Amino acid sequence: MKTYKSLDITPLKFENGKLTILDQTLLPIDEVYIEIKTKEDMWDAIYHLKVRGAPAIGVVAAYGLYVEAGRYDGDEIEDFISAVEKAAVYLEGARPTAVNLSWALNRMVSCLKGQECNSVQHAKEVLLLEAVKIHEEDVNACKAMGEYGLSLLKPGIGILTHCNAGTIATSKYGTCLAPIHLGQERDYNFKVFADETRPLLQGARLTAWELDKAGVDVTLICDNMAATVMKNGWIDAVVVGCDRMAANGDGANKIGTSGVAVLAKEFGIPFYMYVPTSTIDMNTSTGDDINIELRDGKEIYQMWYEKPMAPEGIKTFNPAFDVTDHRYITAVITEKGIVYPPYDINLRKIME
Numbered sequence: 001m002k003t004y005k006s007l008d009i010t011p012l013k014f015e016n017g018k019l020t021i022l023d024q025t026l027l028p029i030d031e032v033y034i035e036i037k038t039k040e041d042m043w044d045a046i047y048h049l050k051v052r053g054a055p056a057i058g059v060v061a062a063y064g065l066y067v068e069a070g071r072y073d074g075d076e077i078e079d080f081i082s083a084v085e086k087a088a089v090y091l092e093g094a095r096p097t098a099v100n101l102s103w104a105l106n107r108m109v110s111c112l113k114g115q116e117c118n119s120v121q122h123a124k125e126v127l128l129l130e131a132v133k134i135h136e137e138d139v140n141a142c143k144a145m146g147e148y149g150l151s152l153l154k155p156g157i158g159i160l161t162h163c164n165a166g167t168i169a170t171s172k173y174g175t176c177l178a179p180i181h182l183g184q185e186r187d188y189n190f191k192v193f194a195d196e197t198r199p200l201l202q203g204a205r206l207t208a209w210e211l212d213k214a215g216v217d218v219t220l221i222c223d224n225m226a227a228t229v230m231k232n233g234w235i236d237a238v239v240v241g242c243d244r245m246a247a248n249g250d251g252a253n254k255i256g257t258s259g260v261a262v263l264a265k266e267f268g269i270p271f272y273m274y275v276p277t278s279t280i281d282m283n284t285s286t287g288d289d290i291n292i293e294l295r296d297g298k299e300i301y302q303m304w305y306e307k308p309m310a311p312e313g314i315k316t317f318n319p320a321f322d323v324t325d326h327r328y329i330t331a332v333i334t335e336k337g338i339v340y341p342p343y344d345i346n347l348r349k350i351m352e
């Protein structure tokens, strides 16, 4: 049995007014923190997945907006607010699917506009306080989801996960990996199977790295091996994160998630989606209304290879997310509790 090694790694650090993020594109080889000094740095880091995972994107963007606001050197409060609003709109354009990005930026702007700031300096302080609040709330939400999630999982079971909804995808602990870290502390001895998660390999590079580092028993598989491990009887539960959940319970998450959900139903395995309330978008009615990010096809056949692994000029289709229909989701784990179907009614109740 492996022993638990508490994880001290965080996706971001904010110290003495300086924002640094762990460059997740360099993992698992290098653990390097890079500084975010401008809105352009922030946009680039989000777009290129140096910071990724819905909650982490939201929290980092909130600090990033504060950092950008800090560069404003005038003393006109109206101009300052308008500059902050423009920067928020610009940052929101970096990635469309994870609602946490627009959620956190809107919250920063609304908070600023809702206060009677008597100086630009005061307004900057208001922004910092709100970013810190968003950050702290996320840490607490992940902790709570860990406890609720663990109540659904028996010691010693096999768990399949897809992508990375762990400690570096959030402020701390993770969403769907939070109960696994917690279970490890409490000797649950889970046997975790991590889908590699093509094309960007978040499962191989991040989940396998994070769980192995924490001493969890983790086995890496290719995405197309999920049916085999289920058929072998090795999987008792599937746990995944979410980038945006619509009001009817349809949940967008990393491409490949919906296929895993369909398989889980076929094999009679519960499929749990971990969704902090910051990821539930009551303004989006169903999964059909979620904007799915399309990325460069070279991620499929070139990015990880010395030579292109497809004919020159091949047509590609590279959606970064898919939508799992609510009927495949056994339960939604939020920081406010576990939500069961019918989701159109029960999500509304929890969001009130």
Ligand code: MRU
Pocket (backbone or CB within 6 Å): 049, 052, 053, 054, 055, 098, 162, 163, 164, 165, 166, 169, 170, 174, 175, 176, 202, 240, 241, 242, 243, 253, 254, 255, 320
């Ligand atoms: O493209 P990514 O790596 O940002 O996608 C991340 C996911 O799909 C995660 O599962 C999701 O954001 C939940 S993170 C707690």
